[in-house]
Each structure stands twice: as structure tokens, then as C-alpha cells.
Amino acid sequence: MAQPIKDVVTAMIQPFLDAEGFELVDVEFVKEGSNKFLRVYVDKEGGIDIDDCGRISEVLSEKLDETDPIPEAYFLEVSSPGAERPLKKLSDYERAVQKQVFVTTYEPVEGEKEFEGKLLAFDGETLVVQTPRKKTTIPYAKVASARLAIEF
Template sequence: MASVQERLEQMLEPVIASLGYELLLLEYSPSPKNAMLRLYIDAAAGITLDDCERVSKEVAGVLDVEDPIRSAYRLEVSSPGLDRPLVKPAHFQRFIGQQARVQLMAPLNGRRRFIGAIVGADEDVVRIETEEGVAEIPLAEIDRARLVPDYDQE
């Protein structure tokens, strides 16, 4: 049986795609009093506040009808920001050459955290160049990954 988060992703990803956006990441934090549903969306032209509002209204309508969250919840729709999440292989491939921070579910070669330049990615493995060399990280082992913003970039 699928988790609530998986059901939400399956339900909302096509709705968001039909509006012309990509669902980058869905974060669901259950709570008996005030659950949180946070959606990170993206588009080729970037994301504006109007885009977030448009997606929020559409998603709220779907959630009201389908009622997958039985308790009170707060819905947030956000752009990915400078420290955007990296979830799918295509996300890593798009940002080859940029710095990323990767946290694993379990240690790999004694480490759970890697920071370095993305040097490659395929369907199963992400390659991060760290000070110690290139780490080949199985995508399935990644708990969280985000870009490291370069504030000096013009």
C-alpha cells in the first residue's frame, strides 16, 4: 500500500504538469493538529509568485475533492530557490558542474554527507567530485540533495 506522500505525489504531479509546471519535490509532514504539505515547482522560464498562487488554487481544489489528508493541513507552494532540491537524475544532469550537498540514508564508505561538484549522473548513480576524489553515489541511497548557492556568481 502506498504511503500518503506517494499517493499525494501520484495525485498532484499530473495536475501540476497540466498547468505547465514540474513538481520538483513534495514534502508532507503529518501532524494530528496541523499537517504541512509543501510543493516545490519549477518551469523553464522560472517561477513567479503568480505561478505559485495558480498552482496553489488548483491543488487546493483537488485536495478538497479527493480529501487525502484527513486532518487540518497547511499548503505551501514554492519556487525551488537558489538551494534547489535535486531529486531526479535529470535534475543532477541539468546542473553538472555546480556544487551540491548530498545527504545519504546510510553511510557510504564511512560518510553520510558529501559536498562537491556534480560531475555526472545517470538513472542509478550520481557522481560528486569531493576533495577526496569522485564519489559514486547510488540515487536510491540519497535522502536529500540540494544545490549549494554561489552568491559570487554574476
Template sequence: MAEIQTLHALLEPTVEGLGYELVGVEMTGAKGNLTLRLYIDTPAGIRLEDCEAVSHQVSGLLDVEDPIPGAYSLEVSSPGLDRPIFKVADYDRFSGERVKLRLHELYEGRRKLTGRLLGIEGDRIKVQEEGDGQEYSIPIELIEKARLDLEP
């Protein structure tokens, strides 16, 4: 199966050529039931027509390049208010926002964290935990999933 980074590199020029930012790429499901999900954005936001335009162009590119063996579904959507964070630069971009992190493994006794994103320092993400106010400096490679979290 194609790596996410390879898919992102393949699809980004087409998405940007249409005037959108390719926020991220996800592949979910199991063989025979795969879903390729693209998140797109613009400063003006995303409408259904934008998703349809990107889906049409990307479908053609994927048919020609055929980077994913077998059947899969393509979904194109806005990142939404609880936007997933894919790019390292976004940890600085969204500094000050509330985030939810899920880690690949335990870090200082935690696998999940919710708190205020304090930015990035070298190869570590800084987060002030919501419950006890403790600051964590988490290695980027430990982050399995990150997304903005709406205020409670």
C-alpha cells in the same frame, strides 16, 4: 498517510495543465501539524501569482480527492537557487553543479557530502567531494535529501 509518489502522480497533471513543472513534493511535520509543500517551476521563473494560482487549483483537487487524513497546510513555492533534487533525471540535468547530499545511512564513512555533481551512471549518483576531491558513486536509494548548493 498518502505516499509522496501517489501525491505527485495526483497533482502533476493539474500543475502541468496550468503550465508549470511540478519539481517535487514534500510532506513535513507530525500528525496535527503537517505541511504539504509543492515546488513548481517554469523556464521564466516563478512569481507569487503563479504560486497562488497553483495553490488554488491544487487545494480544490485535494479537497475532492482527500488523500491526506486530518489537517495540514499547503505551501506552493519556487525551488529557489538551492533547488532540491527530486527526480533521477535531474542528476544529469544539473551535472557540473555543486550539490549537498544527505544519506539515509553511512556510505564509505560519510552521511553528508558536498561537491560537484558528475551525473548519473546506472543506479548511482556520481559526486566529486569538495574537500579532498575524491569521487563517490552513491546508490540512488541511499539519498535521503539532495539540493543544489550555491558556490561559496
């Protein structure tokens, strides 16, 4: 079976990102309407700017042209994960402790599937989220998605 595009792209760009001090947040290959998009989300301490995105896009584009792992036409986009950055890796959750988060679960936890509040703790197996109404312990295995949330 062919290796997933996400894994191929990650393997291609990770050495460059590591050497330049960037963090690969996520890679997605999605179809929107009749177009396909390869999106690469990158960050670094202090945030990334348009020049960083351009440089990463140039390097990745060259690498993709060399091996041509995606047979169909697509658009390449390199960007910051934004203010509502997704939490994908364990280290993302660890960095998000004491920050506002929005978490959804695969199945209800204490009768709910959506939690927005402060991430009080994360030990690798459970998240403790303080919402305006209560403190909830959520098993990490039940997390469907999580992201930073903007406080208003």
C-alpha cells in the same frame, strides 16, 4: 491500505502542472508543532513566481476540496524549491551535472557520509562528485539525500 497522501496529491495536480508547463519537484505532508502542512514544490524553466504559486494553490485547493483525501486540518503551501533545490528524480541529478551539490549517504563511502562539491557525472547508477580534496564515486543506491548547493 490507503494510498499515501503524497501519491494522491501528485495524481491530482500532475495533469494541470504538465498542461501548464510546470514541474512537480516534491510533495510532503509533515507535522510541525501542533500543525500539519501539505507542501507542494513546483518549478518551471526560468523559475516560478508568486502568481504561479497562487494559481497552482487555487487549482489544487479546489481538487482537494472535491475529494477530501486528508481528513485532518492542515495548511496548504505551494512554493518554489528554492536555490538549494532538492534532487529527487533521476532527471534532477542529470540536470545538476556540472553544478555544486551537497550529498549525504546512508553509509560511509570512502570513509565519509557528506560530500559537497561539483557533480561531475551521473550515469543513473553512480554520482561522481569533485570536492575540494578529492573526486569520489558514490553509488546512487547509497544516497540518502542530495540538493543543489550555493557556492560562496
